[in-house]
Amino acid sequence: MTNADVAQAFFEIADLLEIGGEKSFRVTSYRRAARAISDLADDITDIAARGELAAIEGIGKSTAAKITELLETGRVAYRDELAEKVPLSTLELLKIPNMGPKKVALLFREKGVDSLTALQQAIDDGALADLKGFGPKSIDKIREGIDFLRKAAGRTRLGQAWPLAERLRALVAEMPGVQRVEHAGSLRRGRETVGDLDLLCIADNGAEVIAAFTTLPLVDKVLAAGDTKGSILTDGADGPAMQIDLRVVPAQHFGAAWQYFTGSKEHNVRLRELAVRRGWSLNEYSLSEGEKIIAAATEEEIYAALELPWVPPELREDRGEFDLRATPTDLVTVADIRGDLHMHTTASDGRFSIEEMAEAARARGYAYICITDHSQSSVVAGGLKPDALRRHIEAIRAANERVDGIEIWAGSEVDILADGQLDYDDDLLAELDWVVASNHHYLHDDRDENTQRALRAIRNPYVNVLAHPTGRMIGRRSAKPLDLPAIAQAAAETGTALEINAAHQRLDLKDQHARLAVEHGAVLSINCDAHHIEGFEQIVYGVLTARRGWIRPEQVVNTWTAEKVRAFVAAKRA
DNA sequence: GCCGTTTTCGGCCCGACTGTTTTCAGTCG
Numbered sequence: 001m002t003n004a005d006v007a008q009a010f011f012e013i014a015d016l017l018e019i020g021g022e023k024s025f026r027v028t029s030y031r032r033a034a035r036a037i038s039d040l041a042d043d044i045t046d047i048a049a050r051g052e053l054a055a056i057e058g059i060g061k062s063t064a065a066k067i068t069e070l071l072e073t074g075r076v077a078y079r080d081e082l083a084e085k086v087p088l089s090t091l092e093l094l095k096i097p098n099m100g101p102k103k104v105a106l107l108f109r110e111k112g113v114d115s116l117t118a119l120q121q122a123i124d125d126g127a128l129a130d131l132k133g134f135g136p137k138s139i140d141k142i143r144e145g146i147d148f149l150r151k152a153a154g155r156t157r158l159g160q161a162w163p164l165a166e167r168l169r170a171l172v173a174e175m176p177g178v179q180r181v182e183h184a185g186s187l188r189r190g191r192e193t194v195g196d197l198d199l200l201c202i203a204d205n206g207a208e209v210i211a212a213f214t215t216l217p218l219v220d221k222v223l224a225a226g227d228t229k230g231s232i233l234t235d236g237a238d239g240p241a242m243q244i245d246l247r248v249v250p251a252q253h254f255g256a257a258w259q260y261f262t263g264s265k266e267h268n269v270r271l272r273e274l275a276v277r278r279g280w281s282l283n284e285y286s287l288s289e290g291e292k293i294i295a296a297a298t299e300e301e302i303y304a305a306l307e308l309p310w311v312p313p314e315l316r317e318d319r320g321e322f323d324l325r326a327t328p329t330d331l332v333t334v335a336d337i338r339g340d341l342h343m344h345t346t347a348s349d350g351r352f353s354i355e356e357m358a359e360a361a362r363a364r365g366y367a368y369i370c371i372t373d374h375s376q377s378s379v380v381a382g383g384l385k386p387d388a389l390r391r392h393i394e395a396i397r398a399a400n401e402r403v404d405g406i407e408i409w410a411g412s413e414v415d416i417l418a419d420g421q422l423d424y425d426d427d428l429l430a431e432l433d434w435v436v437a438s439n440h441h442y443l444h445d446d447r448d449e450n451t452q453r454a455l456r457a458i459r460n461p462y463v464n465v466l467a468h469p470t471g472r473m474i475g476r477r478s479a480k481p482l483d484l485p486a487i488a489q490a491a492a493e494t495g496t497a498l499e500i501n502a503a504h505q506r507l508d509l510k511d512q513h514a515r516l517a518v519e520h521g522a523v524l525s526i527n528c529d530a531h532h533i534e535g536f537e538q539i540v541y542g543v544l545t546a547r548r549g550w551i552r553p554e555q556v557v558n559t560w561t562a563e564k565v566r567a568f569v570a571a572k573r574a
Numbered sequence: 575g576c577c578g579t580t581t582t583c584g585g586c587c588c589g590a591c592t593g594t595t596t597t598c599a600g601t602c603g
Contacts, residue, residue, distance in 0.1 A: 025586055029575035060576050098592085100601050135594060185603095198603095224591090245603095260588095265603070272587040277580085283588055 001071060002481065003037055003044045009076055010034035010063070015091050016082040018101040019108070032058040035266070037067075039319060041516035042485060043447075045071060089115040096145035103133065120146060155193035156240045157474055159504020159541050162187065164239040165197050172246065175212045177205040179251065184261035188313045190544030192474055192507045196243035198261050206248035213246045253285050255298035260284035267316040274306050274322075314547040319512075328550070332526075334543050336553040338560065339368035340536065342413065342436050342467060342499065342527035347392050348373035348382040350531045354399040358408050360533035368407040368562045370434045371396050375423035377415040378440055384412075386428055393431055407562055409433035413467060418442045420456030422463070429462035434569060436499075436527075438467040439480075447481035454487050458496045461573050465525045465557075466491065468501040468508040476505075484513055485520055492521030495572040497557050500526045500549075502542025503535070514549030525557045 014030035036058040037044060047053055048071055053064035070076045086108060092115060093104045107113040110131060113122050121127075123143060128134045134142075165187050172181045178201050182188075185198030203209045210230035214222045220235035223243065230246045249257045260268065260283065275282040280289045286296035287305055295301035300310045309327040343357055344350030350357070354371055361369045373392060374383035384392055389412060396410040411434040415423040422429065422437065429435055437457040443450055457463050469487065470479035491498050498517050501508045506529070509517060514524060526542040528535050546556065553559040557568060 026575050028586080033575080058576070062575060098601060102600055132595065133593080133600080137593060141593090229590095261603085263603080268603095269587055276587070281588075285589095 001045065001074070002478075003040050004478070006044050006067060006070060007034045007038035009070055009079055010037065010066075012088060012091060013076070013079050013082060015094060015101070016079070016086055016088075019086050019090065019105045020082065021105065029058075030063070032266075033063045039317075039512060041512035043481075043483065046483075046485070087114045092116050093119060095149055096142060097148065098138070098141055098145065106131065106133065116146060116149070155195050155475075156242055157504050158187070158190065158192050158194060158507070158544070159538060160240045161194045161197060161242065162540070164234065164242065165199075167239070168197065168199060168244060171216060172199060172201055172209070172213065175203075175209050177203045178209060179203060180254070182258060184258060185263060188262050189264065189316055190314045190541075190548055192504075192510065192541075192545065196245060199244065199246045200254070200258055200261055201246065201248055202251045202254055203248050204250060209248050210246065251297065253296050255300070255302055256282075256286045256296045257284050259299045259302055262313050262316065264317050266318040267311075267321070270318050270322055271306065271308075274308070278306075312547065314544060315550065317548075328552075330552050331547045332543055332551050332553045332556055332559065333547075334540055336556070336559040337366070337526065337539055337543065339366045339370075339407075339558050339562070339565075340527055340530065340539070341370045341409075341411070341434055341465065341525055341558055341565075342372050342501070343369065343530040343535070344373050344413070345371055347371075347388075347395075348378070348384060352533050354396055354408065355403055356533060357530070358399065358403045358406055360536060362403070362406040364536055366406060368409060368565070370409040370411040370436075372411040372413040372434070372436045375412055375414040377417065377423045378413075383415070383423075386424060389424065389428065390431070411435060413438050414463075415440055416442065416453055416457045418453075420453040422457065422460060426460070426462060429460075430573075432462070434464050434565075435462050436465050436467045437463040439469070439471055443471040443480040445481060447483060450480055451483040451486060454482065455490050458487065458490045458494055463496055464569055464572065465497040465499050465527075467499045467527075467529070468506050469498055470508050470510075470513070472508050472510075473505050474507060479508070479510075484516055488517040488520035488522040491517070491523075495568060497523050497525040497568075500524055500542045500545055502526055502528045502538045502540075502545070504538055504541050507541060507545050509545075509549075511545050511548035514546055514551055518549070518551060518555045523555050523557055524551060527558070 010030050011034040014027050018027045036056050048068060053059055053067055054061060066076050066078060090104055090108050093099055111122055111127060113119050123139060165183055169181050172178055181199060181201040184200050186194045187197055206227045210225050213230045214225045214232055218234045219232045221233040223231040228248050232244050234242055272282045275287060280287060286293045287302050288294055295305040303310045309324050311321045312331060315321040345354050345357055358369060374381040376383045376385050393410045396408055400408040411432050413436040416437050416439050417423060454466060458466060470482055472479035498509060500514055526546055528538045530536050557565055
């Protein structure tokens, strides 16, 4: 049972209780526990085995007992009892915009509606006409909501949302009267997926700015257009179709608004609690004591007034940032990255030559790159047979002679085979400057097997980094079970890096896993796995992920000098 | 249900918008 499975059970309990009319604090409590579980980097089975469940913040005696019950028996009796009163199938109704627990409860109690299909049927039959709170406009909205849910819904990957967000920011910046535009919301926090895009701007002519915004060519539908707020759906012609909210604020309230709209919700709840303890209140306009404004213009002032250091947006998840005594100014940045150690060329499944990749990397200011085409087992990816790799090494050495201003290293992305052996002999690996070991074909659902295979690869003296360790593809394939603490420990002991694969479909390791890895002493390598010269652009997503894992540059091998990376490789081989 | 330099009991975040029941409950971010 994965952390996500356990968290899911408690999210369901919270929803069921809420529909049942339970008081909100108890509901919130279950939800907080569920979130704490899904945020865990460590495997909850291991934590339970160590008897440390109740030590997790937000989990007390009662929840700990239910987790144990779930892990041991596969069920939580309490959840089953609740589900007898309100069927689990009703929970999907909560996903419809503007449908909350009260309305769902009413639908179920009065009309027996217990699923999306049943709701659709009830609407088509006109069965809801006499139901309190379900007037014609509400019915229309629900109908649209069901369509929305069935069509796309869900969240957009950071790597798809980011270019659209940048384009919109540039468009808004050019509008008359706009003095400053910034991203807010989960995009600013660097989350791996984002729901809608939040833009915030300073201007005194709000209505004009909103009018310009809601008539941009990429607008498909205008959802709201007031004096300070506009909301649109983009047409998806060039980039993803997304909801974009723009808010216009005067400069003197910008900090409060930026803080507020950046979130996360959980971070903001904590922050407001701290304000309340002082007899103050915090909202999107200001931090105030009654009528008196204490801070509003900048985020720094607001945090400072609450005796907190300014918190980088990537850390605003209520994952320990309130214990910070000072702003961490040393989180890794894109500017710290000196090279990339995982990329492909036309020799396997890449689109550009060695030289073209090198030129593109040099243009980014990189000091070194390592060419790591696929190994022989990856047949569909054009993996190289040993002889082909030998010739490729020669080609890389020759390119290194020709291209100035950047070091080009010879490497390989070597498959880890079923038994944990590598796809090339050690003799051949010894000729390479850097070896990426990858699980492509043999990641399954057996945690112990996955772990043993990874450990065997890590212990090979020629392996320098374990690539995309969990094999997840965001929204498509979940992370395979692994004993990450054991892997991180072995990586630390052997001098092997773990990868944060920056490709936006992967972002693997993810934020919390990266944090866990460095806590166990491992170092990381943030690589783009570029198959194209534009693939290097994705470094920003990998760096954001690392920052969300509280990672500092010295913990990332490709922020090091070429000499230091060479010493890292030499030390393991010795 | 959780938690503690306010507390082992009694607290636990805030404002806007919307539809509609026409004075406010429900939902959202």
